[in-house]
Amino acid sequence: MKEKIHPKYEDAEIRCACGNVIKTRSTKPRIIVGICNVCHPFYTGQQKFVDTAGRVDKFQQRMVKTQAAQALAATRKKKKH
Numbered sequence: 001m002k003e004k005i006h007p008k009y010e011d012a013e014i015r016c017a018c019g020n021v022i023k024t025r026s027t028k029p030r031i032i033v034g035i036c037n038v039c040h041p042f043y044t045g046q047q048k049f050v051d052t053a054g055r056v057d058k059f060q061q062r063m064v065k066t067q068a069a070q071a072l073a074a075t076r077k078k079k080k081h
Ligand SMILES: [Zn+2]
Pocket: 016, 017, 018, 019, 020, 034, 035, 036, 037, 038, 039, 040
């Protein structure tokens, strides 16, 4: 290794916003990240950020109403015959 041209490579820790700390080695002693393998939805299997507007909930509520209306219409038709 050539002298005085390499940055200091030392023990470092990566701190995530969720509180997880990963020990590693880097030229920087501390790295702050917003998301890591512990809290990322891909690894947790939980979808946290996708349905922020509650669109899935609204769709399901609408579907329940539609099914109820269809069931009501079906019973009315049966009564006529
Ligand atoms: Zn995290």
